[in-house]
Amino acid sequence: MAAPRRAAVRPKADRMQSFIHFESVSKNFGAAKVVDELDFHVGKEEFVSLLGPSGSGKTTLLMMLAGFERPSSGAIHLDGRRIEHLPPYKREMGVVFQNYALFPHMTIAENVAFPLKMRGVGAAERESRTLKALELVQLAHLRERKPSQLSGGQQQRIALSRALVYEPKVVLMDEPLSALDKQLREHMQLEIRELHRKLGLTVIFVTHDQSEALTMSDRIAVLNHGKIEQFDTPTGLYDRPRTRFVAEFIGETNLLPGTVESSRDGEKTIRMADGTGLTCRDASDFSPGASVMVSVRPEMMHVAGAAGENRIEATLDDCVYHGDHVRLHMHRGDIRLVAKAHRRDAQAAMGGAVGVSFRSDECTLVAP
Amino acid sequence: MIRQRLNACLLVAPLVVFLGLFFIWPLWAMLVTSVQGGTVRETFPQTAIALADWDGAGEPPAAAGDAIVADLRLEVPTERFGDSVRTLNSQYPGFRTLLPRTARAVREAPAGEKVDLAGIDPRWTDRALWLVMKRAMPAYTDANLLAALDLRRDDAGAIAAVPPEMAVNRATMTRTFVISAQVTLLCIAIGLPFAMITASLTGWKRNLLLVAVLLPLWTSLLVRTASWMILLQDNGLINQALLGLGIIDRPLALIYNRAGVLIAMTHVLLPFMVLPIYASLLAIPKNLLPAAAALGARPWQSFLHVLLPLAMPGLLAGSLLVFMVALGYYITPALTGGAGDQMISSVIAFYAIGTANWGMAGALGLFLLIPTTALYLVYGRLSKPAGAA
Numbered sequence: 235m236a237a238p239r240r241a242a243v244r245p246k247a248d249r250m251q252s253f254i255h256f257e258s259v260s261k262n263f264g265a266a267k268v269v270d271e272l273d274f275h276v277g278k279e280e281f282v283s284l285l286g287p288s289g290s291g292k293t294t295l296l297m298m299l300a301g302f303e304r305p306s307s308g309a310i311h312l313d314g315r316r317i318e319h320l321p322p323y324k325r326e327m328g329v330v331f332q333n334y335a336l337f338p339h340m341t342i343a344e345n346v347a348f349p350l351k352m353r354g355v356g357a358a359e360r361e362s363r364t365l366k367a368l369e370l371v372q373l374a375h376l377r378e379r380k381p382s383q384l385s386g387g388q389q390q391r392i393a394l395s396r397a398l399v400y401e402p403k404v405v406l407m408d409e410p411l412s413a414l415d416k417q418l419r420e421h422m423q424l425e426i427r428e429l430h431r432k433l434g435l436t437v438i439f440v441t442h443d444q445s446e447a448l449t450m451s452d453r454i455a456v457l458n459h460g461k462i463e464q465f466d467t468p469t470g471l472y473d474r475p476r477t478r479f480v481a482e483f484i485g486e487t488n489l490l491p492g493t494v495e496s497s498r499d500g501e502k503t504i505r506m507a508d509g510t511g512l513t514c515r516d517a518s519d520f521s522p523g524a525s526v527m528v529s530v531r532p533e534m535m536h537v538a539g540a541a542g543e544n545r546i547e548a549t550l551d552d553c554v555y556h557g558d559h560v561r562l563h564m565h566r567g568d569i570r571l572v573a574k575a576h577r578r579d580a581q582a583a584m585g586g587a588v589g590v591s592f593r594s595d596e597c598t599l600v601a602p
Numbered sequence: 603m604i605r606q607r608l609n610a611c612l613l614v615a616p617l618v619v620f621l622g623l624f625f626i627w628p629l630w631a632m633l634v635t636s637v638q639g640g641t642v643r644e645t646f647p648q649t650a651i652a653l654a655d656w657d658g659a660g661e662p663p664a665a666a667g668d669a670i671v672a673d674l675r676l677e678v679p680t681e682r683f684g685d686s687v688r689t690l691n692s693q694y695p696g697f698r699t700l701l702p703r704t705a706r707a708v709r710e711a712p713a714g715e716k717v718d719l720a721g722i723d724p725r726w727t728d729r730a731l732w733l734v735m736k737r738a739m740p741a742y743t744d745a746n747l748l749a750a751l752d753l754r755r756d757d758a759g760a761i762a763a764v765p766p767e768m769a770v771n772r773a774t775m776t777r778t779f780v781i782s783a784q785v786t787l788l789c790i791a792i793g794l795p796f797a798m799i800t801a802s803l804t805g806w807k808r809n810l811l812l813v814a815v816l817l818p819l820w821t822s823l824l825v826r827t828a829s830w831m832i833l834l835q836d837n838g839l840i841n842q843a844l845l846g847l848g849i850i851d852r853p854l855a856l857i858y859n860r861a862g863v864l865i866a867m868t869h870v871l872l873p874f875m876v877l878p879i880y881a882s883l884l885a886i887p888k889n890l891l892p893a894a895a896a897l898g899a900r901p902w903q904s905f906l907h908v909l910l911p912l913a914m915p916g917l918l919a920g921s922l923l924v925f926m927v928a929l930g931y932y933i934t935p936a937l938t939g940g941a942g943d944q945m946i947s948s949v950i951a952f953y954a955i956g957t958a959n960w961g962m963a964g965a966l967g968l969f970l971l972i973p974t975t976a977l978y979l980v981y982g983r984l985s986k987p988a989g990a991a
C-alpha cells in the first residue's frame with residue numbers, strides 16, 4: 235500500500251518526544267464507558283489518525299483534546315502541561331469540524347480572520363495573515379464571498395485555512411472529508427498531507443475510512459469500544475495486526491483457527507483441527523496450547539507454484555474478475571477463504587480442488 | 603390552467619371579502635371621516651345639502667330654513683350638539699342662545715307643520731349668519747388633521763399652533779412612542795436571555811419555559827392586566843413581600859404611574875419578543891458556537907460575534923412586533939397608568955366613544971397608522987429569508 239512513501243517520513247515517529255500524552259483517560263456518559271483507560275503518546279509534528287467503527291469513541295476522544303468534554307478520570311498533557319481543565323478557547327488548537335462550521339454571516343476573509351480577531355491581532359497584521367492562510371489553500375480570490383456561495387470542497391479548505399491561520403500547535407480534524415465525493419476527497423487528502431509537511435503541524439485526524447487513514451497517517455490508533463486495539467504505523471497495522479479486530483478492520487483477511495503446538499525463536503507451529511500443520515514467524519508471544527487464528531491477507535495467498543512453506547487444499551466456489559486481478563472464493567470445511575491472484579494463475583475449474591500456499595513470515599497470529 | 607386559476611381565486615375569495623369588509627373598508631372610512639366636514643355638518647346634514655349650491659352672495663335658498671327645522675327635529679347626542687354650537691358661536695356670537703331656543707321651539711311645534719324661523723328669532727334672516735353656517739360645514743377639511751397635531755387655521759386661514767393649554771396631542775403622541783420604545787427595550791432585556799436559555803435546553807425543561815411564555819398569550823388581556831393591578835398595589839403581594847423582608851419601609855409606587863404601565867405592558871408583549879428570537883436561535887447550526895470557542899473566542903466574544911449577529915433578524919422582528927403592538931395599546935395603560943401615562947389610543951377612544959367626534963378620532967388614528975405601516979414594511983423586508991433579499 236502506501237508503505238514505500240511512508241518509509242521516508244517514518245523516522246519522525248521514532249525520534250518522537252511525547253507532545254500529546256493521554257494518561258489513563260476515561261470518559262463515562264452515565265453508566266456507559268465511552269473511553270476506557272486510554273494511555274498513549276503523540277509526537278511533535280506527527281500525523282495520527284483515530285480509526286474505528288461508529289460509536290467507538292473517536293469524536294469523544296477528540297472533544298476531550300479540544301476541551302469540549304472533560305475526562306471522567308485521567309490527565310491530558312500537551313507539551314508537558316496539563317490541559318484537561320482548560321476551556322477550549324485557551325487550548326490554542328485548530329479544530330476542523332465535520333460540517334466545516336463556517337460562520338454564515340461573515341465573508342470568507344472574515345471567517346479566516348476570526349481567530350486572529352479573537353486574539354486581538356491588529357487589523358493590518360490580521361489582513362496579511364488572513365491572505366497568507368487563504369493562499370495556502372489557494373482560495374484567496376474568493377475572500378469576499380459568503381460561505382453559502384462556495385462548493386463543499388472550497389468550504390472545507392476555508393475551514394482548514396481558518397484552523398491554521400493562527401498557527402496552532404495542534405490541528406484536530408473530525409472526519410473533515412466525509413461529506414466530499416471520492417475524487418475531491420483524494421485530492422484533499424493530498425493537500426492536507428502537504429500542509430502537514432510544509433507547516434510542521436501535529437495533526438490528530440478522525441476517520442472511519444481505513445484507506446484514508448492508511449494513506450495519510452504516520453501512525454494510526456485503531457479504536458474499538460473506547461479502547462485502543464493497536465497504535466502503529468500503517469504498514470505495521472496491515473502487516474502485523476495484533477488482534478483479530480484489527481486484522482479484520484484494516485483491509486481484508488483470511489482466518490485459520492488452530493492451536494499452538496510449539497514455539498521456538500519466534501517460529502510457531504500451529505495445528506489446525508483437521509490435523510494440518512502451519513508455521514508462522516511473527517512477533518506474537520502465544521505459548522503452546524493457546525488457541526489462535528492465523529491471519530493471512532488475500533494477496534499473500536498464492537494459488538500457483540509453491541511460494542510458501544504453508545500449503546492447504548481448498549475447494550473453489552467462485553472466481554470473480556476485477557480487471558487487474560481475480561478473486562478466488564474458496565472454502566475448506568466451514569472456513570471461507572479469499573485469494574487475490576493474477577489471471578493467468580487462476581486456471582482451476584469451478585468446484586475443483588485448489589492448492590493454496592503462503593509464507594510463514596507473511597502471516598500473523600491473533601487471538602480468536 | 604384557467605380553471606385552476608379560477609378555483610384558486612374562489613378559494614381565497616372569502617378571505618378577500620372578509621379583509622375588504624372588516625379591514626380595508628373601516629380603514630378607508632376612518633380616513634374619509636377624518637377629512638370630512640366635521641361636527642356641524644354631522645349635526646345638520648340636510649342643511650348642509652341645502653346650502654351646498656348657495657354661492658354665499660345672494661339670499662340663502664328658501665329650502666335651507668326647512669332643512670334646519672328638519673335637522674333640529676333629529677335626535678343628536680348632546681355632546682355633539684354642544685360641540686356644534688360652540689364651533690358656530692366662535693364665528694358668530696349669538697348661536698349659543700339662538701340654536702337651543704330654536705330647537706326648543708321646533709320640538710314643541712306639532713310634527714309636519716311648517717315652522718316660521720324668523721318668527722322664533724329675527725336673526726335667522728341675517729345673511730351673515732347663514733354664511734357662517736355654510737363655512738362651518740365644508741365638504742372636506744383639514745381641521746381634524748391639523749388638530750391632531752395641535753395645529754389649526756387662524757382667522758386668516760394660515761396654519762398656526764393652538765394655545766399651549768390645549769396642545770395635548772403631540773405630547774401624548776410623543777409619550778406613546780417613548781413608552782413603546784421603553785417596553786421594547788425591556789422586552790429585549792428580558793426576552794433575549796430567556797430565548798437563549800430556552801434554546802439551549804432540551805426536553806421537558808425547554809417545554810416548560812415555552813409554556814411559561816405562551817401561557818399569557820392564552821389568557822385574556824384584561825385578566826392579565828387586572829392581575830398586575832392586584833400584585834402591584836400598595837398592599838399587593840410585591841410590596842407586602844418587600845415590606846415583610848424589611849427591604850423597604852414604605853410601599854413602592856408601582857401602579858398608577860409609568861412603572862405600572864411598563865411592567866404590565868412588558869409582561870403582556872414579551873411573547874412577541876421571545877418567540878422570533880427563539881426561532882432564529884434554533885436555526886443557528888449547532889456546531890458554530892463550539893467552533894468559535896475552538897478558534898479562541900471567549901464566551902462573550904462568541905456571543906457578540908456569532909450568536910448575536912445570527913439572532914439579529916429575530917431580535918429585529920421581535921422588536922418591531924412589540925413596538926408596533928405597543929403603539930396601539932390602550933386598556934393596559936388606562937388601567938395601570940396614571941393621568942400622565944395615557945397613550946394616544948386612549949385619546950382616540952375618548953373622541954370616538956366619549957364625544958362621538960369621529961373626525962378627530964380618525965385623524966389621530968391616521969397619524970398612528972402611518973408609522974405603524976412604515977414599520978410593517980420594514981418588518982416585511984427583515985422577515986424575508988436572507989437569500990431572497
Ligand SMILES: Nc1ncnc2c1ncn2[C@@H]1O[C@H](COP(=O)(O)OP(=O)(O)OP(=O)(O)O)[C@@H](O)[C@H]1O
Nearest residue numbers: 263266268286287288289290291292293294295442
Ligand atoms: N453526550 C453524550 N451523552 C451520552 N452518550 C454519548 C454522548 N456523546 C457520545 N456518546 C456515546 O458515546 C459513544 C461514542 O461516541 P463518539 O461520538 O465518540 O463515537 P465516534 O467514534 O465518533 O462515532 P462516529 O464514527 O459515528 O462519529 C457512542 O456510543 C455515543 O452514543
Ligand SMILES: [Mg+2]
Nearest residue numbers: 292293294408
Ligand atoms: Mg464521530
